[in-house]
Amino acid sequence: MFRDRLKYSPMKKWVLLLGLLLIIALVMLSAVLARIPVGDRVAVIKIKGVIVNPLPTVRKIEKLRKDRSVKALVIRVDSPGGSVGASQEIYRAIERFKETGKPVVVSMGNIAASGGYYVSAPADYIFANPGTITGSIGVIIQHVAYRELMGKLGIKATSIKTGKFKDTLSPFRELTEEEKKYLKDTIEEAYEQFLKAILKYRREKIGEERLREVADGRVLTGEKAKELGLVDALGGLEDAVEKAKELAHVPEAREFFVPEEKSLLQRILGGEIEELKLISSYSPLFYIASF
Numbered sequence: 001m002f003r004d005r006l007k008y009s010p011m012k013k014w015v016l017l018l019g020l021l022l023i024i025a026l027v028m029l030s031a032v033l034a035r036i037p038v039g040d041r042v043a044v045i046k047i048k049g050v051i052v053n054p055l056p057t058v059r060k061i062e063k064l065r066k067d068r069s070v071k072a073l074v075i076r077v078d079s080p081g082g083s084v085g086a087s088q089e090i091y092r093a094i095e096r097f098k099e100t101g102k103p104v105v106v107s108m109g110n111i112a113a114s115g116g117y118y119v120s121a122p123a124d125y126i127f128a129n130p131g132t133i134t135g136s137i138g139v140i141i142q143h144v145a146y147r148e149l150m151g152k153l154g155i156k157a158t159s160i161k162t163g164k165f166k167d168t169l170s171p172f173r174e175l176t177e178e179e180k181k182y183l184k185d186t187i188e189e190a191y192e193q194f195l196k197a198i199l200k201y202r203r204e205k206i207g208e209e210r211l212r213e214v215a216d217g218r219v220l221t222g223e224k225a226k227e228l229g230l231v232d233a234l235g236g237l238e239d240a241v242e243k244a245k246e247l248a249h250v251p252e253a254r255e256f257f258v259p260e261e262k263s264l265l266q267r268i269l270g271g272e273i274e275e276l277k278l279i280s281s282y283s284p285l286f287y288i289a290s291f
Contacts, residue, residue: 040253042244043067044074044237046260047090051082051115054089060258061093065100071253072244073097073104075123076237081114081136081291084190090119091197098122103247107240108132108231113219115291117230121198124247126231127240128222134230135220137194137211139187139291146171191215194291198230205229 043064047057064070075094081087098104106112106120108128113136120126128134150157150172157172168179175183195215199208206229214220214228225231233239241255 039069040071040248040250041067041069042072042074042241042248042250042253042255043070043258044076044241044255045258046076046078047116047119048078048260051079051086051090051119054086054093057090058093061090061097064258065097065102070102071250072102072248074107074237074240074244074255075104075120076107076109076240077112077116077120078109079113079116079119080111081116081118083115084139084193084291087115087118087291088193088197091122094119094122098124103244105240105244105247107235107237108134108222109237114138118194118197118291122201125233125240125243127233127235127243128225128231129236130221130223130234132222132225133219134222134225135214135218137198137215138217139190139194140217141169141183141187143169143175144171145174147173190291202229205232 045057045060045064061073064073073094094104103124104122106123106126108116108120108126109132110129111133112120112128113134117134117137157170159167159170159172161167165179165182167173168175168183195208195211198206198211198215210228214230220228220230222231222234226234233243245251245253
């Protein structure tokens, strides 16, 4: 009887509750302490989803570049690609980080294709899982014409423009042969920039001739990418962290994850809609020409 009363006594419930709260507090404290810029640290940031607005990622990398406690950077890439300019801006931010002498290691997640591979290319070392989808090296511009459909609905569209190419990719008419050539030349130029960006850091691992053979838009598994020299090793995020410590010669460094940005829905609800403003602006090439 005494034992039953002790088992359900209010005192014991309070002790259990306080113990649980203490455990939660310790977990939260350890997370906060990991972010304090004291001692050697390895920063981990994530690049997720379609690469359209590079500013949040660029700002994170720039802040870490200036942080003396950060000795290396691990980038977890899980992206199918994105716009040309945005991918190039993140690529350049990674280069600036490396100019400090700090190493950069990439860990490819489920997918790191096209622009996702572009932002990975300048890393000192690239890990991929055997089944990671990567590659898809190329540039694409797509055009959809609504002219016939609009005609059936009795709707006509008129463009007042300052130059013959200003409304190129307008969905209200077909492309002219001259426009097709102009667009082809444009994406060929961007494609050459893509190859040049890869070869700048991986020429010793995959030659230009071999790269051009596989840079035809095809996707590759992580295993195949390693065989070709597009990635350095097979492994996950923790392997990338350990490699970063090795390259930075800081075996005892603390690992910390840089907080992620708000989701698109959170930004919309909060009135922060940069992506929507950019996409809604009338500049078809901005969001259709992509890696």
